[in-house]
Amino acid sequence: MPRNFFTLMRSSAPAATDVPAATRSGHGTPPPNWTAEAATGVHLDASLEAVRHEITEEVDTALQLRDVSAFYGDFQAIDRMSMPIPRNRVTALIGPSGCGKSTLLRCCNRMNDLIPGARMDGEIEFEGRNLLDPNIDAVEVRRRIGMVFQKPNPFPKSIYENVAFGARINGYSGDMDRLVEDALRRAALWDEVRDELDKSGLALSGGQQQRLCIARAIAVQPEIILMDEPASALDPVATLKIEDLMRELAEEYTIVVVTHNMQQAGRVSDYTAFLLAGEERVGRLVEFGPTQDIFTNPLDQRTEDYITGRYG
Numbered sequence: 663m664p665r666n667f668f669t670l671m672r673s674s675a676p677a678a679t680d681v682p683a684a685t686r687s688g689h690g691t692p693p694p695n696w697t698a699e700a701a702t703g704v705h706l707d708a709s710l711e712a713v714r715h716e717i718t719e720e721v722d723t724a725l726q727l728r729d730v731s732a733f734y735g736d737f738q739a740i741d742r743m744s745m746p747i748p749r750n751r752v753t754a755l756i757g758p759s760g761c762g763k764s765t766l767l768r769c770c771n772r773m774n775d776l777i778p779g780a781r782m783d784g785e786i787e788f789e790g791r792n793l794l795d796p797n798i799d800a801v802e803v804r805r806r807i808g809m810v811f812q813k814p815n816p817f818p819k820s821i822y823e824n825v826a827f828g829a830r831i832n833g834y835s836g837d838m839d840r841l842v843e844d845a846l847r848r849a850a851l852w853d854e855v856r857d858e859l860d861k862s863g864l865a866l867s868g869g870q871q872q873r874l875c876i877a878r879a880i881a882v883q884p885e886i887i888l889m890d891e892p893a894s895a896l897d898p899v900a901t902l903k904i905e906d907l908m909r910e911l912a913e914e915y916t917i918v919v920v921t922h923n924m925q926q927a928g929r930v931s932d933y934t935a936f937l938l939a940g941e942e943r944v945g946r947l948v949e950f951g952p953t954q955d956i957f958t959n960p961l962d963q964r965t966e967d968y969i970t971g972r973y974g
């Protein structure tokens with residue numbers, strides 16, 4: 663039986679992580695190899711059943727999820743998910759339809775607040791604060807943690823306005839032309855649209871529209887970009903462009919991507935979380951770790967069954 667506990671080494675951990683969560687929350691004792699030095703790491707609750715891999719690279723966490731649950735009215739969609747989202751890395755969320763991938767993603771930037779009857783529980787630590795705290799400004803959270811959806815959804819405005827709009831309503835007062843060009847360049851769209859910035863965003867191809875939506879997300883200068891199946895409506899060429907873009911964006915941003923495409927998860931992500939819902943339809947985290955480990959040496963049989971296409 664593998665250890666169901668892992669330490670993610672972290673260069674700057676807040677003081678609250680001085681003691682392992684296992685000890686703080688009273689769920690048992692620290693693992694035998696726990697040392698004061700390891701206390702600079704982020705510790706996950708040892709009582710979790712999710713089987714975990716050791717992370718050997720030194721990496722900071724952009725978000726730390728602890729016991730995140732989400733409900734729609736009386737229905738519990740996800741149950742106590744805990745995992746880190748490593749900074750400047752691509753983390754893939756995989757799992758069969760209905761296991762709570764989109765729900766978890768929407769919790770990460772308080773988009774679920776917008777669904778009537780939806781409620782969240784637990785903690786998502788973002789720069790030392792719990793972003794699920796009702797006193798935190800959800801609008802500000804959504805600016806700093808942007809989102810790209812499955813279906814490209816440009817505004818019925820010009821390409822230029824699509825990118826400038828969010829920045830303007832966020833009070834950006836710098837050189838807007840530069841900001842628009844920079845965002846379009848980062849989204850690998852500039853060369854294709856530089857001479858027709860006045861054209862409607864809706865007149866672009868599907869793949870271009872999706873890159874426009876990525877440019878729009880980038881223009882408000884977020885730290886994290888959440889992508890919910892961003893390429894599933896696109897053809898293979900456009901899909902590869904989005905995948906290349908994700909890898910490039912990870913140099914500056916933290917990316918979390920939901921995908922049903924195992925090859926895509928394998929190609930683009932550094933870390934993978936596998937979610938699964940049981941009979942009662944409540945989604946749980948089964949396994950989280952470096953993508954290579956999840957794909958080549960899954961520690962849970964259910965993960966192996968899923969990635970080898972045996973169900974879902």
Ligand SMILES: Nc1ncnc2c1ncn2[C@@H]1O[C@H](COP(=O)(O)OP(=O)(O)OP(=O)(O)O)[C@@H](O)[C@H]1O
Pocket residue numbers: 734737739757758759760761762763764765766777943945
């Ligand atoms: N707005 C909503 N109101 C009520 N229940 C919802 C809502 N959105 C999702 N659910 C339920 O929550 C559970 C998780 O849904 P979610 O959309 O997060 O799954 P998913 O893993 O993203 O699925 P898919 O791969 O099909 O996109 C499902 O049982 C779903 O029916």
Ligand SMILES: [Mg+2]
Pocket residue numbers: 763764765890920
């Ligand atoms: Mg979904």
